[in-house]
Amino acid sequence: MVNVINEAVTQNLTQKRACSIFGIAPRKFRRWANPKQIRPRTAWNKTLEHERDAIEAAAWTPELIGKPVSHIFVHGHESGRFFASLSTVYRTLKVKNMVEPRKHWHRTTPYVSAHSLLDEGFSLLCYDGTQFRTDSGIIVWAIPVMILPQRYLLHIGHSINGISSGDLTQSVKEAYVILPEHLTIKLVAHSDRGSAMKASSTKQTIKELLGAPVHFGRPHTPDDQAWIEAFIKTLKYHRDAPRSFKLVDDILQWLNRVPDIYNNDPHSSLSYVTPLQALSGQKEVILNQRKQNLAAARELRYTTWKASRSSLLPAASEVVMQPA
Numbered sequence: 001m002v003n004v005i006n007e008a009v010t011q012n013l014t015q016k017r018a019c020s021i022f023g024i025a026p027r028k029f030r031r032w033a034n035p036k037q038i039r040p041r042t043a044w045n046k047t048l049e050h051e052r053d054a055i056e057a058a059a060w061t062p063e064l065i066g067k068p069v070s071h072i073f074v075h076g077h078e079s080g081r082f083f084a085s086l087s088t089v090y091r092t093l094k095v096k097n098m099v100e101p102r103k104h105w106h107r108t109t110p111y112v113s114a115h116s117l118l119d120e121g122f123s124l125l126c127y128d129g130t131q132f133r134t135d136s137g138i139i140v141w142a143i144p145v146m147i148l149p150q151r152y153l154l155h156i157g158h159s160i161n162g163i164s165s166g167d168l169t170q171s172v173k174e175a176y177v178i179l180p181e182h183l184t185i186k187l188v189a190h191s192d193r194g195s196a197m198k199a200s201s202t203k204q205t206i207k208e209l210l211g212a213p214v215h216f217g218r219p220h221t222p223d224d225q226a227w228i229e230a231f232i233k234t235l236k237y238h239r240d241a242p243r244s245f246k247l248v249d250d251i252l253q254w255l256n257r258v259p260d261i262y263n264n265d266p267h268s269s270l271s272y273v274t275p276l277q278a279l280s281g282q283k284e285v286i287l288n289q290r291k292q293n294l295a296a297a298r299e300l301r302y303t304t305w306k307a308s309r310s311s312l313l314p315a316a317s318e319v320v321m322q323p324a
Contacts (some may be wrong), residue, residue: 004031045086054082055092069093085213113214114148114190114224123183124148124190125210127165127172127197128228130235132251133242140251143168144235145175147183148190148227150278151270153262154178156235156255160248165199172206180279190215234262 019026024116047055057080057257058064058072073083073089084092084153114124127145132139143157143255153180172189179187189206191197191215203214217224233259235241245251263279266272273283 002029005029006033027310046250047084047092051082052092055084055089056098057158058082058094059093059098069099069240072228083119111218112215114217117188117215118149122186122188124141124188124215125172125179126190126228127175127192127224128232129168129194129196130232132236132245134248134251135246138248140248141167141253142235142251143171144228144231145171145314146228146231147175147179147279150275151227151231151267152275152279153231153259156258161198165196165202165205167197168202169205176209184210188212190217190225191228192217192222193219230323231262238262 001024005015005018005022008021009015014254015029019029036048055072055076058075058079061075064072064075069090070086072093073084073086076084078091090099119125125145125147127143129143132140132142139161141159141161143159143163144153145155145157146153154175155171157167157174159167176184187209187210189212191214196202197214197216203293206214222229238258238261240257240261242250242254245254263276264274266274267278270278270283271287273286277283277286
C-alpha cells in the first residue's frame with residue numbers, strides 16, 4: 001500500500017487524496033512509510049536473576065514441597081530471601097514447570113435429570129411461581145401445578161405479595177386430589193430451588209403426601225424444569241390472555257380460565273394431542289388413527305395420479321393385416 005501511494009504521488013496525485021482512496025489518514029501513511037526503530041524495552045521492576053533463583057530454591061525446600069504457591073510467597077517475606085508478589089512467584093515457578101495444575105473437583109454423586117426419571121417411567125409433579133401485577137401495582141403470585149409427561153395442568157393456586165411454604169403446599173395438595181390414581185404409583189415432585197420450594201416444611205409435607213422425596217433441578221439451570229417454565233410463558237402471553245389487569249379479581253378470573261383452555265389445546269410436545277387426551281390415555285389411539293388416515297390419503301392420491309396418467313397416454317393404433 002505504501003508503494004502504491006508513493007507511485008500515485010509521483011503521478012501528480014496529492015498524498016491526502018491517495019490516502020483517502022485507501023481509507024487511511026495521511027499521518028498513518030507517513031508512520032508506515034518511515035517506521036521508527038523499535039528499541040528493546042526492559043521493565044524497571046522486572047525481577048532480578050538472583051530473586052528468581054531464590055524463589056526456585058524456596059520451592060525445593062522440603063517443608064514447602066507440595067504446598068500451595070501462597071506458602072512459598074509467605075516464606076519469602078518471612079525469611080527475607082526474596083520479596084515478590086504472589087503473582088510473580090506463580091509466574092516464576094510456572095516458567096520452570098514447577099506449578100501443579102489445578103484440580104477441579106466434580107460432584108461425587110451424579111445428578112439424575114428429570115428427563116431420566118421420565119424415561120424410567122416416573123410421573124413428575126412440577127410446580128413453580130410467577131408474578132402478575134395489577135395496574136395499581138398489587139402483586140399476585142400464581143402457583144401452577146402440572147403432571148408430566150402428560151403436561152396436564154392440575155391446578156393454579158395464588159397468593160398476594162409473596163409465596164410462603166403454606167401457599168405452595170396448599171396448591172400441591174389441591175392438585176394431588178385431582179390426580180388420577182394410576183399416576184400416583186411412581187410419582188416424584190420436581191421443582192427449582194426457590195426459597196419456598198427448599199423450605200423444610202415444604203419438603204416434609206410433600207414427602208408425606210407423595211411418599212417420595214422432592215427432586216430439585218440444578219442451581220441456575222432453568223432447562224432442568226423447562227416444562228413449567230414454558231407453561232409460565234403461555235400463562236402470561238396466551239392469545240386469550242388480557243394485556244393488563246385493573247383489579248386483583250381480574251387476575252384470579254384469568255387463572256381460573258387457564259386450565260380449561262390449556263388442557264384442551266393441542267400441544268406440540270404431545271404430537272398435537274391435547275393434555276386432556278394424553279391424560280385419559282387416548283394419545284396412542286389418536287396418533288395411530290392419524291397414521292392410518294395419512295396412509296389412506298396417500299393411497300387415494302396415488303390411485304388418482306395413476307388413473308389420470310393412464311388417461312393421458314395415446315390409444316394404441318389398430319393394425320389391419322392386408323392379404324398378400
